[in-house]
Amino acid sequence: MQYNFDEIIDRRDTGSVKWHYSDDTIPLWVADMDFKAALPILDSVQRVVDHGILGYTKPTDALYDAIINWHSNRYGLDLTQDNILFSPGVVPSLALMMQIFTETGDAVDAVLVNDPIYTPFMTKVKQNKRTLVMSALKEVDGKYQLDLKDIEAKIVEHKVKLYLLCNPHNPGGRVWTLSELKALLKLCKKHNVAIVSDEIHQDLTLSGHTFTPLLEVAEAEGYAHNVVSLTSMTKTFNIAGIKGSMIFAKNETLLKKISQQQHLNDEYELNLFAYTVMQSAYEKGGEWLEQVLAYIEKNIEIAIDFLAGHLPDIKVMRPEASYLIWLDCSAYGDNDQALYDKLRAAKVELNSGIKYGSEGHLKMRINVACPEALLREGLNRVYAAFSGEV
Structure with a gap:
């Protein structure tokens, strides 16, 4: 079957760690995807529920x-x-x-x-x-x-x-x-x-x-x-x-x-x-995985192309695995908290690199495993934060 990874699913008010905000912040941080799980997985859960015994x-x-x-x-x-x-x-x-x-x-x-x-x-x-x-x-x-x-x-x-x-x-x-x-x-x-x-x-x-x-x-x-x-x-x-x-x-x-x-x-x-x-x-789950990887790779290209065109001073480390991209944002500040706060003021959240050790100083980790429309809006907000529009 063909999965629709463009579908935007509202995860607010669900207890989601990633989507815990009370405003319209776009989260491009915690390492989970904004895609529905594979149908065989959802069906297997439903079969357990239908069976009715959770022993x-x-x-x-x-x-x-x-x-x-x-x-x-x-x-x-x-x-x-x-x-x-x-x-x-x-x-x-x-x-x-x-x-x-x-x-x-x-x-x-x-x-x-x-x-x-x-x-x-x-x-x-x-x-x-x-x-x-x-x-x-x-x-x-x-x-x-x-x-x-x-x-x-x-x-x-x-x-x-x-x-x-x-x-x-x-x-x-x-x-x-x-x-x-x-x-x-x-x-x-x-x-x-x-x-x-x-x-x-x-x-x-x-x-x-x-x-x-x-x-x-x-x-x-x-x-x-x-x-x-x-x-x-x-x-x-x-x-x-x-x-x-x-x-x-x-x-x-x-x-x-x-x-x-x-x-x-x-x-x-x-x-x-x-x-x-x-x-x-x-x-x-292999069919779902093959499709989601293709979608993620497309999103990686979108993010890299966007940053190259709009924020060329950000150094992008192209990933060889996963949907997480490591960004060197040192051209846009000299304080880790200030960089993070700039993004939050623009209502977009990335992971602050300093959380990953001293080598993460002035770096950010962005998660691109989301519908393309959300990613593009999030990237626009990153641009607004670092271009001084916010």
């Missing part, structure tokens, strides 16, 4: 098969049921991984993340009383690269035990290549540093780029005992309000340790609707 639920063989087939067919990742654990979300899993790979107390272990990075990578390290170590990404030819020399120096200096990788990267949109992943894994293996890879944006990889699961590389390099991948159907299919994610690992001892800690935390089950939509998404 205790466990994952079925059909659900496991849907997960295994999706990742095998798309990425060549070979999984069995034993390799898959369920979690309420990727962010809770980040906290869980610190319990698995690091210690606190008298000798606090260090956790390394890149800068800039999705905010919970930093906050969860601090909240769990681990030492946060940051390695700035290098911008080369308009895209981020890992600074392996700096990463190794930080690992040695701070005796880092765990590296939290974001692949594809949020907010920069990089899809790390096989060679980059091999180099990073070789370095971490050299210093016995565990790697946890957040791969929630994997299915939103854009044309011309190839996503490589880190576990696939780790297994080939004999380091799977120290590598875990985290992913979810929620970003892929715009169902973030239905919490649910997966933890993938290949080593039996590691899987047992994770499972035991999950049971201690009581964080090993999903709800009925999460299991239901996860299965329907992976079994029947």
Whole structure:
């Protein structure tokens, strides 16, 4: 079927985090899409409601098969049921991984993340009383690269035990290549540093780029005992309000340790609707995903062309995955809060880059996963804010 992504759906007064305003602000920030979920997903929810019994639920063989087939067919990742654990979300899993790979107390272990990075990578390290170590990404030819020399120096200096990788990267949109992943894994293996890879944006990889699961590389390099991948159907299919994610690992001892800690935390089950939509998404959501990616790519071009024509001093980092675009707005101010306030005064909201680390200074993250008409109006308001019309 053909989906209509131009449809504008009123999300105000629904409890939406993204659309919480009392005025006509256009939100181009929080990472969810303003598109209806795929019909097979909505139908699966309706079938549960029609059945009328919302009792205790466990994952079925059909659900496991849907997960295994999706990742095998798309990425060549070979999984069995034993390799898959369920979690309420990727962010809770980040906290869980610190319990698995690091210690606190008298000798606090260090956790390394890149800068800039999705905010919970930093906050969860601090909240769990681990030492946060940051390695700035290098911008080369308009895209981020890992600074392996700096990463190794930080690992040695701070005796880092765990590296939290974001692949594809949020907010920069990089899809790390096989060679980059091999180099990073070789370095971490050299210093016995565990790697946890957040791969929630994997299915939103854009044309011309190839996503490589880190576990696939780790297994080939004999380091799977120290590598875990985290992913979810929620970003892929715009169902973030239905919490649910997966933890993938290949080593039996590691899987047992994770499972035991999950049971201690009581964080090993999903709800009925999460299991239901996860299965329907992976079994029947491919058509919707193909169409929404085409629409997103069109919107990315619209945004890049608009900014080039109206605000050419904004440096745009073209994403290789997802619907989030990283913007360098340093030509329009020298204060992060002032830049954000300019946009809010124009009744448009973007994510302030400084929330993603010091490398986000004077940058903004814009979400283009919305109907084209909303995007164009939002971009006009960005222009009004930075051109002094507001």
